[in-house]
Amino acid sequence: MVETILEYQELQKNFGGVVAVNKLNMTVDIGSITSIIGPNGAGKTTIFNLTTGFLSPTAGNIKFFGNSINQLKPHNIASLGIARTFQNVQVFDNMSVLENIMVGRHLRSKSGILSSTIIPPFLRKEEKHIKREAEKWLEFIGMADDSQISAGSLPLGKQRMLEIARALAMEPKLILFDEPASGLNARETLAIGELIGKIKESGVTVVLVEHDMELIMDISDIVAVINFGTRIAMGTPAEIQINEDVITAYLGD
Amino acid sequence: MVIRDYIFLGIFLLVMACVPLLLKNDYYISIFVFASFNCLACIGLSLLLGYAGQISLGHAAFIGIGAYTSGYLTTQFAWSPWITMFIGVVISIIIAIAVGVPSLKLRGHYLAMATLGFGAILYIVAVAAVDITGGPAGLNNIPPLNLFGLILDSDKKFFFFSWSVVVIGLLFALNLINSRVGRGLRALHGSEDAANSIGINTSSYKIQIFIFSAVFSSIAGSLYAHYVTYIDPGPFGIMHSVLLMTMVAVGGMHKIWGAVIGSLLLSLLPEFLSFSTGYFKTFGIEYKPDYDTLVYGIILLSIMLFLPEGLYGGFSSAFRAVKNIVKRNGKKAKSSS
Ligand SMILES: Nc1ncnc2c1ncn2[C@@H]1O[C@H](COP(=O)(O)OP(=O)(O)O)[C@@H](O)[C@H]1O
Numbered sequence: 001m002v003e004t005i006l007e008y009q010e011l012q013k014n015f016g017g018v019v020a021v022n023k024l025n026m027t028v029d030i031g032s033i034t035s036i037i038g039p040n041g042a043g044k045t046t047i048f049n050l051t052t053g054f055l056s057p058t059a060g061n062i063k064f065f066g067n068s069i070n071q072l073k074p075h076n077i078a079s080l081g082i083a084r085t086f087q088n089v090q091v092f093d094n095m096s097v098l099e100n101i102m103v104g105r106h107l108r109s110k111s112g113i114l115s116s117t118i119i120p121p122f123l124r125k126e127e128k129h130i131k132r133e134a135e136k137w138l139e140f141i142g143m144a145d146d147s148q149i150s151a152g153s154l155p156l157g158k159q160r161m162l163e164i165a166r167a168l169a170m171e172p173k174l175i176l177f178d179e180p181a182s183g184l185n186a187r188e189t190l191a192i193g194e195l196i197g198k199i200k201e202s203g204v205t206v207v208l209v210e211h212d213m214e215l216i217m218d219i220s221d222i223v224a225v226i227n228f229g230t231r232i233a234m235g236t237p238a239e240i241q242i243n244e245d246v247i248t249a250y251l252g253d
Numbered sequence: 254m255v256i257r258d259y260i261f262l263g264i265f266l267l268v269m270a271c272v273p274l275l276l277k278n279d280y281y282i283s284i285f286v287f288a289s290f291n292c293l294a295c296i297g298l299s300l301l302l303g304y305a306g307q308i309s310l311g312h313a314a315f316i317g318i319g320a321y322t323s324g325y326l327t328t329q330f331a332w333s334p335w336i337t338m339f340i341g342v343v344i345s346i347i348i349a350i351a352v353g354v355p356s357l358k359l360r361g362h363y364l365a366m367a368t369l370g371f372g373a374i375l376y377i378v379a380v381a382a383v384d385i386t387g388g389p390a391g392l393n394n395i396p397p398l399n400l401f402g403l404i405l406d407s408d409k410k411f412f413f414f415s416w417s418v419v420v421i422g423l424l425f426a427l428n429l430i431n432s433r434v435g436r437g438l439r440a441l442h443g444s445e446d447a448a449n450s451i452g453i454n455t456s457s458y459k460i461q462i463f464i465f466s467a468v469f470s471s472i473a474g475s476l477y478a479h480y481v482t483y484i485d486p487g488p489f490g491i492m493h494s495v496l497l498m499t500m501v502a503v504g505g506m507h508k509i510w511g512a513v514i515g516s517l518l519l520s521l522l523p524e525f526l527s528f529s530t531g532y533f534k535t536f537g538i539e540y541k542p543d544y545d546t547l548v549y550g551i552i553l554l555s556i557m558l559f560l561p562e563g564l565y566g567g568f569s570s571a572f573r574a575v576k577n578i579v580k581r582n583g584k585k586a587k588s589s590s
Pocket residue numbers: 015018019020038039040041042043044045046047
């Protein structure tokens with residue numbers, strides 16, 4: 001049996017009267033690409049926000065490697081090895097491309113406020129190490145030429161790539177992508193798909209929220225379909241494509 | 254980026270070293286000494302405002318804590334000013350933790366409220382606790398600093414000392430910005446959510462930077478006490494806290510150099526204005542010192558409207574524009590020849 005990396009148990013999130021996530025039960029296998037699809041407002045982003053500690057559940061449980069992470073803050077969850085990207089891309093546009101990835105090494109480096117104050121940057125070994133690692137990830141996404149450009153001036157496609165590289169620089173065990181292809185053209189979408197495949201190959205588990213069905217069906221191992229915060233179907237891409245409930249949810253009755 | 258900072262630091266050192274040579278009058282040198290205290294406080298404050306994105310309306314109170322700790326302990330117990338300066342720093346750290354931790358744990362601008370209250374309370378204490386602070390009359394006969402046997406009792410001597418302290422503070426702040434912690438702070442400023450998502454404990458960073466900036470202010474306060482040798486609650490009120498924030502904003506809050514420019518400019522401005530009173534008269538305007546506040550307000554407003562990145566930001570975009578024009582003309586000249 002394959003090990004479970006992430007598990008939702010009766011997960012519930014209410015915003016006042018709105019039930020965004022409703023008694024969700026789901027598991028994610030380690031090493032897989034598991035996709036979550038569903039109409040707008042189905043609760044996909046809310047599931048990610050709950051998983052990464054930006055929201056806390058109204059009820060239910062989120063388990064990472066069998067341990068409950070419900071009560072943890074976002075930075076604690078990151079330190080366990082869960083990375084994410086955002087639906088509305090969030091690069092640090094006040095920094096260069098390389099610096100964006102260097103911040104991604106935060107959890108893999110240590111110097112604190114006192115040593116940073118007293119020792120100048122050019123005398124710090126850790127600083128050189130951070131830079132080397134960041135350059136490696138920049139290479140990984142094929143953006144080595146953009147290293148010194150301000151992140152804010154990149155086109156959307158590259159900003160999304162950069163956001164992914166920043167998350168990868170953490171060397172996470174699990175990474176959550178929230179609509180990484182939205183707003184991208186066909187060529188850029190293809191590149192994102194390839195990158196996600198490469199990430200899986202490197203041993204990182206991927207949970208993907210996406211509207212581009214071609215991409216989903218192409219790269220997913222398992223697809224979960226969410227409507228009104230509940231799981232209405234789960235299976236391989238082939239199974240999902242012929243599922244009656246899914247077709248109804250997407251096309252309306 | 255880093256190299257440019259060191260070049261600026263070298264230029265800054267040269268310029269400041271020339272100031273006492275150009276100014277023959279001790280009075281003007283003393284204005285620069287006062288500016289150094291503001292500058293030191295503003296360097297810390299710019300980390301807080303420009304990098305951690307938090308507003309403090311109580312930093313003059315930290316200056317006051319430094320000043321009164323030094324003033325009280327040196328006059329009452331004749332302790333060494335260096336030790337009392339250190340004790341002032343420790344007290345400031347404790348108070349910064351007490352004020353900062355509860356208000357910075359939450360997201361939002363609670364710190365501004367908390368520091369406003371804390372500044373007001375401390376001011377009242379300084380006026381009312383007559384036995385310790387001397388009340389409105391203050392403390393007198395605070396001894397001058399003794400630097401390895403050199404008594405810093407003249408304006409010129411103190412000028413060199415206090416600006417050296419500013420340069421050290423500046424060096425520390427620049428080191429910090431160009432480090433893992435500094436990147437974390439800039440990330441927090443860029444997107445707090447994204448910073449959290451890669452493991453940065455943003456509230457802890459905000460608290461640390463608040464403490465850091467309080468230490469800068471406390472040292473500025475101790476230096477102030479040993480320079481003027483008498484203190485009263487006057488300069489440590491809310492108005493001065495607001496003025497410090499204004500200095501940082503006018504200079505440009507996202508760059509440490511902005512704090513240096515803003516604090517120097519606004520510290521020297523009142524002197525310049527009173528100096529110009531004569532000129533105003535020739536235009537039939539009776540200029541009164543009360544108008545200073547108005548001038549500050551106009552400056553702050555125009556900066557916010559026209560130069561949101563402050564004077565430093567304005568200078569650097571002007572510099573970039575000129576560089577581009579020169580480059581373009583250079584290319585044209587080449588292609589036409
Ligand atoms: N912070 C919030 N406050 C109130 N309602 C929210 C919040 N976040 C999401 N919602 C609501 O929860 C539901 C699910 O939203 P979301 O998770 O963003 O959907 P999806 O990502 O699947 O499009 C929507 O009805 C949305 O309006």
